[in-house]
Amino acid sequence: MDHNTVLLFAGIGALLLLASVIGRLLKWRAGGGPHAVIDNLNARINAWWVMVLVIGIAFLFGKYGVIVLFYCVSFYALREFMTLTPTRRSDYPALVAAFYVALPLQYLLIAMDWYGLFSIFIPVYLFLLLPILASFGGDTTRFLERASKVQWGLMIAVYCVSAVPALMTLDIPGFEGRNLLLIAWLILVVQISDVLQYVCGKLFGKRKVAPNLSPSKTIEGLLGGVALATLIGASLCWITPFSFWQAALMALTVNAMGFFGGLVMSAIKRDRGVKDWGHMIEGHGGMLDRIDSVCFAAPVFFHFVRYWWA
Amino acid sequence: MLTALTAFAITSAARLITGARALWLGCTPQPVQRLYFANHSSHGDFVLLWASLPGPLRQRTRPVAGADYWAKPGLRNFVIRKVFNGVLIDRQRSEVQANPLQPVLDALSGGDSLIFFPEGTRNLGDEPLLPFKSGLFHLAAANPDMEVVPVWIANLNRVMPKGRALPLPLLCTLSFGEPLQVQAAEDKHAFLERARQALLNLAPKEV
Numbered sequence: 412m413d414h415n416t417v418l419l420f421a422g423i424g425a426l427l428l429l430a431s432v433i434g435r436l437l438k439w440r441a442g443g444g445p446h447a448v449i450d451n452l453n454a455r456i457n458a459w460w461v462m463v464l465v466i467g468i469a470f471l472f473g474k475y476g477v478i479v480l481f482y483c484v485s486f487y488a489l490r491e492f493m494t495l496t497p498t499r500r501s502d503y504p505a506l507v508a509a510f511y512v513a514l515p516l517q518y519l520l521i522a523m524d525w526y527g528l529f530s531i532f533i534p535v536y537l538f539l540l541l542p543i544l545a546s547f548g549g550d551t552t553r554f555l556e557r558a559s560k561v562q563w564g565l566m567i568a569v570y571c572v573s574a575v576p577a578l579m580t581l582d583i584p585g586f587e588g589r590n591l592l593l594i595a596w597l598i599l600v601v602q603i604s605d606v607l608q609y610v611c612g613k614l615f616g617k618r619k620v621a622p623n624l625s626p627s628k629t630i631e632g633l634l635g636g637v638a639l640a641t642l643i644g645a646s647l648c649w650i651t652p653f654s655f656w657q658a659a660l661m662a663l664t665v666n667a668m669g670f671f672g673g674l675v676m677s678a679i680k681r682d683r684g685v686k687d688w689g690h691m692i693e694g695h696g697g698m699l700d701r702i703d704s705v706c707f708a709a710p711v712f713f714h715f716v717r718y719w720w721a
Numbered sequence: 722m723l724t725a726l727t728a729f730a731i732t733s734a735a736r737l738i739t740g741a742r743a744l745w746l747g748c749t750p751q752p753v754q755r756l757y758f759a760n761h762s763s764h765g766d767f768v769l770l771w772a773s774l775p776g777p778l779r780q781r782t783r784p785v786a787g788a789d790y791w792a793k794p795g796l797r798n799f800v801i802r803k804v805f806n807g808v809l810i811d812r813q814r815s816e817v818q819a820n821p822l823q824p825v826l827d828a829l830s831g832g833d834s835l836i837f838f839p840e841g842t843r844n845l846g847d848e849p850l851l852p853f854k855s856g857l858f859h860l861a862a863a864n865p866d867m868e869v870v871p872v873w874i875a876n877l878n879r880v881m882p883k884g885r886a887l888p889l890p891l892l893c894t895l896s897f898g899e900p901l902q903v904q905a906a907e908d909k910h911a912f913l914e915r916a917r918q919a920l921l922n923l924a925p926k927e928v
Contacts, residue, residue, distance in 0.1 A: 486890075490740075494892040500882050506889050684926060689892065690742065 413588075415650050416470065419595055423463055430456045448613070454694025462692070462701075466598070470591055474579045475522065477594060481576045482518045487698040488568035488706075489514060491689040495680075496560040501548020505541045505561045513537050513565055517573050524580045533570040538562055567676075567706050568699070574709035581713075581721040586652040593716065596651050597665060600644040601708045604666040605673070608636030625677040637666045652720050661715065665708035672707025676700075724803045731804065732772035735765065739880055739893035743773040746923070747899030748870060750775050754834055755868045755900070757782070758857055760850055760920060761838035762878035764790075765888075769877055770836050771805065773895050784836040785825055787812045808835065812842075822856055829864050839916065845883050849924055853917050858909045861902070861916075868900035871916065873923035896923040 434453040441449055469480035493506060513533060520529035542558040575597065579590045586593075612632025620630045644662025648655045676699060680688065689697020699706075735741060743750075759770055767784035774782055784801075788809040791801040801807040808828045811821050820826075828835060839857040840850065861869050873896045881888050898919055903912050 490890050490892060493889075494876060498879065503882050503885055503889070507887060510890060511887070 413592075415589070415592055416595065419592070419599075419647075419650060420463075420467055420470075423599070427456065427460055427463065430459070451694050456694075458692050458694050470595070473591065474576075477579060477591065478518055478522050478576045481572055482514070484698060484702060485514055485518070485569045485572045486510075487689075487691060488572060488702060489564055491697045491699045492564040492568050493561075495683050495685065495688065496564065498557050498560060499548075499550055499552060501550035502545055502557050502561060504544040504547060505558075508537070508541060508544055509561055509565050509569075514569050517569050518576070521573055521577050521580060526577075526580060529573070529577065533565050537565060541565075571706040571710050572702065574713040575705065577713055578716070581717055583652050583716070583720050586720075589650075592650040593652075596644070596647055597709065597712055598705065599647070600640055600662050601665050601669045601704050603643055604636050604640030604669055605704055606636075607639045608632045608670070611635030611639070621674055621677075624674050624681065628673070633670060637663070637670065640666050652716075661712065664715065665712050668708040668711050669704030672704045675707070676703035727800070727804045731768060731800075735768050735772045738888050738890050739769060739877065741769055741773045742892070742894045744894060744896045746896055748868070748897055750778055752778055752781070753868060754829070754832060754864075754866070755782075755870050756829075756835045756837055756857075756860060756864075757870050757872050757897075758837045758839050758916065758920065759872040759874050759895075760844065760924075761840050761842070762844050762874075763881045763883075764843075765877055765881050766838065766874055767805070767807075767836045769874060769893060770872060770895060778834070781832070782834040782836060783808050783828060785810060785838070787842075789813055822859055825856075825860060826863060829860065829867065835860075839913075843883070844878075850917060850921055853913045855909055855913065857916060858903070858912050861912065865902065869902065869916065870900050871898040871920040871923055872896065873898070873920060875925055894925075898923045 431453075434449070434456050437449050438446070438453060466480065469476040472479075489510065493509070498506065517529060517532060520532060541561050542554075545554070545558055545561070575594055578593050578597070581590060581593075583590070583593075608628070609632065611634075612627065612629045615631040615635065616629030618630045619626060620628045620633055641659055641662040644666075645655055645659035648658035651658055651661075653661055676688075680686065687696030688699035691697055692701055695701050757770060759766060767786065771779055771782065771784060784805050784807045786801055786807045786809055788811050791797050791807065792809055801809065808824050810824060811819070814821055825835065825837075837857065837860070839853040841854040841856070842851070844851045857869070861867070874893065875896070876891050876893045879889060880891050880893060901912075901916055901919060907915075
């Protein structure tokens, strides 16, 4: 692990320590009794410690550590997605293909650096193969709807998420051997934008930005969170191949994508009548609740960097 | 030793694949005599219900299973008799005189709790629940102090569809409802209908 990575993780550790102290102080000031918002805040902070630790361990193992980490992220996300979107008995072969073929192959192709295939494997080959498999069951009930669900789940949970470890495959002149930092930058900026939108929303939030889709998102939270996260992304340009202004524009792009990703995933949840995708991350909900913004930001970020820098 | 290891392996695998989240909505996991009755769509149903109970309760809770399927010599027989300590019933009534529920009644008078599927067979159709057989009423009426607890097992039919060997790693939820008892003036039909409705109420709403 190079000097910059250590520095970055030390900074994140300090930030989390500060958050933990503030969380405990709020709890103490509230009298120590049960308090929904503060307890949830502390649960979220504790979960952040675990998530940062897991990412840190994956980083220690370099490229393959990151690939294995995001393979697991994709698996849990796909599982939550498919659990919540009902399919019928005839979809079994398509679901088997999704979980046991598409998911491992996508990450294998990334490990093999095979850009020509991993960039089209799910959007082209699986897109055609999955409905073929579903048609073998001979069940026409809501066929298009079912085929779309499986394909959409794969795109979001596997294809989009895999764009994060795919950053390891880019050859950026003058940035050799430091691609892990690009991943760290992307995750940090997108996630800190989520956190700051939450914090700004809780502190100053008044006007709802999309009451039907996500009642907790406010205009004040959105503007404050995105502005601060963009500033943080820009001031971290020293760990990226970008200049200050390039980093600011990139940060603004991924933050905007992340915000809209949150809205889209929220619309699906609300349509299915649930508040969270799952329960695996205490205080946050499911895996998809935590990474919805990354799903939308990562592919755009990957292709922007590939087009302009690699 | 072998049985304990097998039990551990089976319950761990069931929990790993399905997540097996237990929601105690209408009661709490307590060591009182209970009859858990659930919807039945897969051979894995009782395994998942059994696995989602806390350890001490699990030891006193026995699944009721059809002898025609489970009593075949070999692995199945070992699993149902030794690992799960199951109560086998003769669904085909090969002895006309015998009460097919007798082994179940014996288990209840011995103080055990049971896992019971009142539909009598696996539901493989599109309807959420088949009509109940009368067994549930006879067991509840004969044991008025026992808590009859509805448990809805969600999604397991998608994890292991009929005739498929490879399970899908989808998440399953078990919702434990409020205990029922046969009321004073309640006849068989009314009780079965009430029990069926109580179970259906625990099912996630289809949008």
